[in-house]
Amino acid sequence: xxxxxxxxxxxxxxxxLVLCGIGLGILIMMGWCLTQMNRPLxxxxxxxxxxxxxxxxxxxxxxxxxxxxxxxxxxxIGMLWSLxxxxxxxxxxxxxxxxxYFILPLVNLxxxxxxxxxxxxxxxxxxxxxxxxxLGVEAVAIFGxxxxxxxxxxxxxxxxxxxxxxxxxxxxxxxxxxxxxxFWRLEFIYAVPGILWNMVISQSAAWFALVACEQAxxxxxxxxxxxxxxxxxxxxxxxxxxxxxxxxxxxxxLLVCVLFTNVCLFQPLIKGxxxxxYSTGTDNQLPPQSRVxxxxxxxxxxxxxxxxxxxxxxxxxxxxxxxxxxxxxxxFMQWLHKWLxxxxxxxxxxxxxxxxGLIGFLATYLKWLNWQTLIWxxxxxxxxxxxxxxxSALIFIPLAVWVASNPRRLNRIQPWGQVIGSIPADVYVxxxxxxxxxxxxxxxxxxxxxxxxGTQWYFFFNVIAGYLAxxxxxxxxxxxxxxxGWRWWTRxxxxxxxxxxITAIINAAGAAWNADIAAELITWGTxxxxxxxxxxxxxxxxxxxxxxxxxxxxxxxxxxxxVIFIWQPLYRFAERxxxx
Amino acid sequence: xTNSELLNVKHVSKTFEHAEKSGIRPVLTDINLAVKPxxxxxIIGPSxxxxxxxxxxxxxxxxxxxxxxDFAGRQIVKPSQRISMVFxxxxxxPWLTVQKNIAFGLENSRKRNQGxxxxxxxxxxxxxxxxxxxxxxxxxxxxxxxxxxxxxxxLAVNPELLxxxxxxxxxxxxxxxxLSSDLMTLWRQGDxxxxxLVMITHNISEAVRLSNVIYVxxxxxxxxxxxxRLKTPVEQRTASQIMRKTLEITQYxxxxxxx
Numbered sequence: 119x120x121x122x123x124x125x126x127x128x129x130x131x132x133x134x135l136v137l138c139g140i141g142l143g144i145l146i147m148m149g150w151c152l153t154q155m156n157r158p159l160x161x162x163x164x165x166x167x168x169x170x171x172x173x174x175x176x177x178x179x180x181x182x183x184x185x186x187x188x189x190x191x192x193x194x195i196g197m198l199w200s201l202x203x204x205x206x207x208x209x210x211x212x213x214x215x216x217x218x219y220f221i222l223p224l225v226n227l228x229x230x231x232x233x234x235x236x237x238x239x240x241x242x243x244x245x246x247x248x249x250x251x252x253l254g255v256e257a258v259a260i261f262g263x264x265x266x267x268x269x270x271x272x273x274x275x276x277x278x279x280x281x282x283x284x285x286x287x288x289x290x291x292x293x294x295x296x297x298x299x300x301f302w303r304l305e306f307i308y309a310v311p312g313i314l315w316n317m318v319i320s321q322s323a324a325w326f327a328l329v330a331c332e333q334a335x336x337x338x339x340x341x342x343x344x345x346x347x348x349x350x351x352x353x354x355x356x357x358x359x360x361x362x363x364x365x366x367x368x369x370x371x372l373l374v375c376v377l378f379t380n381v382c383l384f385q386p387l388i389k390g391x392x393x394x395x396y397s398t399g400t401d402n403q404l405p406p407q408s409r410v411x412x413x414x415x416x417x418x419x420x421x422x423x424x425x426x427x428x429x430x431x432x433x434x435x436x437x438x439x440x441x442x443x444x445x446x447x448x449x450f451m452q453w454l455h456k457w458l459x460x461x462x463x464x465x466x467x468x469x470x471x472x473x474x475g476l477i478g479f480l481a482t483y484l485k486w487l488n489w490q491t492l493i494w495x496x497x498x499x500x501x502x503x504x505x506x507x508x509x510s511a512l513i514f515i516p517l518a519v520w521v522a523s524n525p526r527r528l529n530r531i532q533p534w535g536q537v538i539g540s541i542p543a544d545v546y547v548x549x550x551x552x553x554x555x556x557x558x559x560x561x562x563x564x565x566x567x568x569x570x571x572g573t574q575w576y577f578f579f580n581v582i583a584g585y586l587a588x589x590x591x592x593x594x595x596x597x598x599x600x601x602x603g604w605r606w607w608t609r610x611x612x613x614x615x616x617x618x619x620i621t622a623i624i625n626a627a628g629a630a631w632n633a634d635i636a637a638e639l640i641t642w643g644t645x646x647x648x649x650x651x652x653x654x655x656x657x658x659x660x661x662x663x664x665x666x667x668x669x670x671x672x673x674x675x676x677x678x679x680x681v682i683f684i685w686q687p688l689y690r691f692a693e694r695x696x697x698x
Numbered sequence: 699x700t701n702s703e704l705l706n707v708k709h710v711s712k713t714f715e716h717a718e719k720s721g722i723r724p725v726l727t728d729i730n731l732a733v734k735p736x737x738x739x740x741i742i743g744p745s746x747x748x749x750x751x752x753x754x755x756x757x758x759x760x761x762x763x764x765x766x767x768d769f770a771g772r773q774i775v776k777p778s779q780r781i782s783m784v785f786x787x788x789x790x791x792p793w794l795t796v797q798k799n800i801a802f803g804l805e806n807s808r809k810r811n812q813g814x815x816x817x818x819x820x821x822x823x824x825x826x827x828x829x830x831x832x833x834x835x836x837x838x839x840x841x842x843x844x845x846x847x848x849x850x851x852x853l854a855v856n857p858e859l860l861x862x863x864x865x866x867x868x869x870x871x872x873x874x875x876x877l878s879s880d881l882m883t884l885w886r887q888g889d890x891x892x893x894x895l896v897m898i899t900h901n902i903s904e905a906v907r908l909s910n911v912i913y914v915x916x917x918x919x920x921x922x923x924x925x926x927r928l929k930t931p932v933e934q935r936t937a938s939q940i941m942r943k944t945l946e947i948t949q950y951x952x953x954x955x956x957x
Contacts, residue, residue: 283789285785285787285789286789286791288754288759288783288785288789289783289785289789289791289802291759291777292757292759292777292782292783292803293777293802293803293855294777294779294803303802304791307791307793391793393792393793393835393837394792394793395792396791396792428812
């Protein structure tokens, strides 16, 4: 970074400025947007107002900036909620065997189920929570971000807690840490690199969910369509009015937001925590680069806050457990555990009742269904999802291996890959719409590539991570023993990457279903492009709740079957045989 | 049980139950051991015989299946602030600096006085030979320096009994010898609160060089098969004496395993 070498005495000042700028900037943005949230619904602009106003006056730069800021705020709030959820449930699943039986299968299922199918239901639910308040609509969007990230982060935390090195645990026990202190001083910090990595990988899914939720809120309620300011709704309105310039501007704003989150938040955090990894061997990877981190590392501000930070940490580590003891909560937990069988039977019973109720409700509707077409559509959609996942794997696994095998290439490409990988599939939908209009091809050719834009990044990042995790001496063995060509792939690479490939496929499949619902039916102005399939059935039936529910249930059923009969056994197999 | 014994291991045995393989694996059987103040005890034996298991029971981290371990007259049921441990692979927290790693054990009590802690850490850093490295992270240190940090961390809580789990086996020979002679200097000076040390090692010459009493553990399940009490004070041992004794014990090992 020689071109930005500042003289010595300016470094702390610039560092402080950058740190304050980013920190305060984020806080101010969130604060302002939060104040905008707690308002009655009537204050939102409506479609009719828009027609009166004329689209020229709506697509202003100020409007775009406001939309971008509010979208980013929702992203950050969603990330915070995901972290909180993961902390609570990840720890519960790791510590209490009983909780594990509930939490893990549920999270595995929720991971793969597409959010978009449930959108109308979650919207109705959240609107009911905050009647006649903008908060309800905001909650829908935030919930979208939450579902994109929470399961991943929770699973990573759970996994890290289970593989914390025994030596470090012994040290903590030796010095008399109780389990609260041990968690915050050792286990959580040990899990931080994994958590950060997963947040980065699920960025694409998070932005996708966010934009998709904002788009949907435009069409609800039906009597008077409201507009929730945000990039998603901006894009949707522009699409409705065939305003290509506005769409391009909104996409540009989205790119800027993605860039900002990566450069100013994730890359510095990753660089700052790179030495948190506990390894007893040598690592020959280049350290990650981050300009912002380099600038901020000279700031004096953290030292000034040190004293105050120390008091907070003392209270957190030492006083809180005392309060927990005083409230007699440990005894309460033990009492709860005694009735375990009761809780388990209640849980399964209520699950069973919910299923029966749902089926009963749908049974009334099922008479009007055309089963033959529905099954045909299901097959079509499943075929498309399968094709997208397989194609993504075929293209991006070799690409990732090519990138990861050369450290310098990796270092140059990875930051860009992170940014591009965070771009949600929503961005490509208008582009595809335009291309269809321009080239006159049918939508059929574009559906699978569209789905792929959501799935390919899981393969890319997971394979890179898996490749980097291969111990250096194993790689040297392949060189010394002249392993080449096909055998290099089948005897060395695929077995080494197997656990990571499984993770990638599971995540990619989940994202594929989501992207499919968005991809099979797209609008451009008054035109609608769609293909025959389950996704189009769901997307086209947003006002026909039973139909939508049936479509979504079919997907959930398929996903459930995959989870129980394919993913779980594969996961266990991978853990047992393919671990270094 | 005399009052002068610091640590008393009585008829201790340990079995592990494997839930998966549905079997019971006995690891240690009928261990009897007494540590008196002023003693440096070594436990030697082949790998896998159960030395580390025994050490962890002395530390209070795991419990014996039968028998008791008493420290200063009271049974050990959980880790004590008066017993401390040094690990084979250093076990330093990679996200803490040297200073914070050393202070780790001190920051657990409610009476966290920052000034006192910092002073204590500074004294230890000077004592153990890490001057200038307070703000360094473990990944920047060599193996010898990392183990010095491990020692400093263990000594920071002023333990009466120091347990050493193969402390020098991850270091090269010269660094290990340097560190062990520094340790003996500290031990002989008598400044520290330390009353006794128990070391596990598979390096017979190291045990002969440093300790007063050597217990030999062997067998499956492991048990103490022989005791060597070395009468010559450590500082008076000559190189040829050490070599002779090491040879004697090594011959004993070979005979043991031939049978």
